[in-house]
Amino acid sequence: MYDSGKIIAGIVIFLLFVTFPFYYNMGKAVAKPDPSVDTPVIKQMEKKQCIESKQAMKTLHMQLLNDWRDAVVRDGQRLYVATDGKSYNMSLQNTCMHCHSNKKKFCDECHNYMAVKPYCWDCHIQPKEGA
């Protein structure tokens, strides 16, 4: 007895499982994220510089925001001293979103691409954007 029918079915299921990404993306446009810093506030800045370097902000912003939250909410500490010595008010809405007022084109662009769902906006009020 060989049970070849069942085994072939098993192999097909295995193949469907491991090749999932190849056929799942078929016909779907893969748009690479293109976050925009094109906001009125940033436009007016002479030196377009965030509180830390671009590379650091790219990979570490989530940790920074988490630290800020803990500092503000738990310790009442609101002053952030950046690597270059400048001080900032630890505030997502008043500091970050002041410049990056374009959540959709700035935050969501990459978050959607990476399919991550930060829970910032569970508590914070989403900034209103002229769509």
Place this chain on the structure above:
Amino acid sequence: MAKFSKKPQDLIADIDYSKTPQTEWMDTPVEFKEHTFCWGAKGKNLEVVGFPNARDWSPTEEDWKLPQDWENIVMEGIKDRLSKYRSFKLFMDICVRCGACADKCHFYIGSGDPKNMPVLRAELFRSIYRRYFTAPGRVFGRLAGARELTLQVLKEWWYYFYQCTECRRCSVFCPYGIDTAEITMMVRELTNLLGLNTDWISGPVANCYMKGNHLGLEPHTIKSSVEFFLDDIETITGIRIEPTFNRKGAEVLFVTPSGDLFADPGTYTAMGYLMLFHEIGLDYTWSTYASEGGNFGFFTSNEMAKRLNAKIYAEAKRLGVKWILGGECGHMWRVLNQYMDTWNGPADFLEVPKSPITGTVFENAKTTKMIHITEFTADLIRNNKIKLDPSRNDNLIVTYHDSCNTARGMGLLEEPRYIIRHVCNHFYEMPEDTIREKTFCCGSGTGLNAGENMELRMRGGLPRAMAVKHVKEKHGVNMLANVCAIDRATLSALMDYYNKGVRVTGVHEMVGNALVMKGEKPRETNLRAEPLPGKEEA
């Protein structure tokens, strides 16, 4: 060789599970220890059935008188079996050596020898499989767990694969169901290609082939053996039973292991069958040609097993019976349940077994047309077709030993227990981890029930003996019941060794004692001619 004389406490003192040899197992050569292996097969017995390389040989001698190209024979043999058995191929590849099986083997528990762990027993062979049949083994050798086939390896195989009773307990615990019995069967087949079987297996095989049963009882001897029982039964009950042999036109053919006709306490079980069949008026016959239910061929090769098994259907056809009833036996029932129909069926000349007494149709045997006697008797009791006086067994405090094969190769668990509960008043189970699907081997299955390997048998039987000891101390158990001819032959020795005072019985011996027969005289003794409880004074 001196007689085996080690005391139980000394034997147990040897065991230390936390100790492993200083050297890796591949570097630890096999040592043939006295009293742990069987004598080599005799040439004449191999010749009778046409096994290759028939000659007398001895495992203790340096020269095993192997064929010139034995390595080739082994390689071809492996290749052939890999293509025939998916189990074999699969079990070679998928073991992860998690060790769940390690302490489940009765031979490991009783010896502490790591090569008796099922996983390592299999690795003894797997290492060769890897070396010659897989790419990583060929390329990386030892790093991939591979090694060369040498005479030492062959001897190691022989020693350890004749230390496995194919009991399948490891297979219950393996997460992939790897069954060492399958691997042992394959390696034993390979050893048979080289004429390397044991005397205790090849003798019965030759006997069974020519004379119809393992013991080599000739037709007239079978009849006279049974007549001895009939005399005893008449003495005890006053009833003369007249069974028939080789009778055409009987409704049922009865096949039981020949051990039941030969030695105590199996003979008492045979008396039980005779009394029961007489009492219910069963239209049945014994056969002197198909006079063996067991199958030692199963411990040599698939082909030999099939050759021996063929007699049962052939005889049923010749005699024109309707169906077949099988006696109490262990490996016999694994063969009948999982192999017989595939080998020698279809039994389309038979009818689906139907008890002529109760009318019960045994749908679970509708293709093999063969049922186990405890299925048959349990049905009789359930339908109140026989009168039983369990108090006649009141001197017995009984526990029940599940045979490996009926437990793990069939699932016959409740039928014998149901009968036991109706034929005696004192029945206690052994600890849960030692019965039913987790039952322990008697230590002497698959043809290891010889005399020269007594230490091996006592080691293999240790877990069973310990479980009996437990109920002996707790409940005063003095009788170990079972449904297996090999058990009846070997557990007595095991009990004498560890648990003096505990005796061994087949289930149908107790049935015979409890059975109230029409027209019997008041019974004074049991089938062993010992006074019944309450009649001791008389």
Place this chain on the structure above:
Amino acid sequence: MKMLVPLSAVIVMIIIALAGVEAAGLQALFGIAIPYIAFLVFVIGMVLKVINWAKSPVPFRITTTCGQQQSLPWIKQNKIENPSTCFHTFIRMVLEVLLFRSLFRNLKTELNDGKVVYGSDKWLWLFALVFHYSFLVVLIRHIRFFVVDMPFAIEIIEALDSFFQVGVPLLYLSGLGLLVGAIFLFLRRIVIPQVRYISLPADYFPLFLVIAIAITGIIMRYFTKVDVVAVKNLTMGLVTFSPVVPEGIGSIFYVHLFLVCTLFAYFPFSKLVHMGGVFLSPTRNLANNSRMERHINPWNYPVHVHTYEEYENEFRDKMKKAGLPVEKE
């Protein structure tokens, strides 16, 4: 030796990947060529392995029965542990594959004061479950790198995986489970004497590999960080067959990827094939119904038997003398 060789092998592999991308600039090799090759070796290798097994028949129905058989109607059958129908066999397999039923039975045998005692031992079962399910969830989570939009089911798995919302990025239980599981499996190999004795280099190698994969993954996610957007550009390039090597992905990513590729390519040639084999095990995936339904052995062949005629010819006189019926007078 048994541990040293596989450990060195994993370390060498890490060095190869580091040197390859940092010194030799072989990002395209490690980011594109090797992953494609490893994937093909894995998929084709596994399929061929299963086909190879399937080519050998199952000549006999050798179910290992772990409960009461189907017999008389009033005797309760254990339908799962001793199934006699396809459906119950299927349930038995589901329990085996998804819940490691057999491993759950595990006992520990000890010799106590000259007595053999058995105790329940469920640790291996527990950690094996943790290990395998963590591995599965980790694998599924990585789908995010290979699809444009996440299927809803996978989002749920991920949400559950990070349920406790510890830290940022959220801690995945599966990552931890994989590491803890693998470390447990490794420790028992060195702590339990019997298991140490039976272990081969081929048992340590995949464990070391998995541990290294888990550690590099955890480092990347929680500590040193890599540019995940760039990583996804690379992985999406792979699955859409337009491979690219984006700038600025840290070397640790290539190490991680190379180890994963090694594991995948190693898979079909190792004991890891138990992933497929568990489904094919004849002692588990067959119903115990060979007395009810005929099982065919495709290579069954006629054999020499000692016929009744030959038997009677040998014993006719003795049989007649004993009053046994014979065919020929």
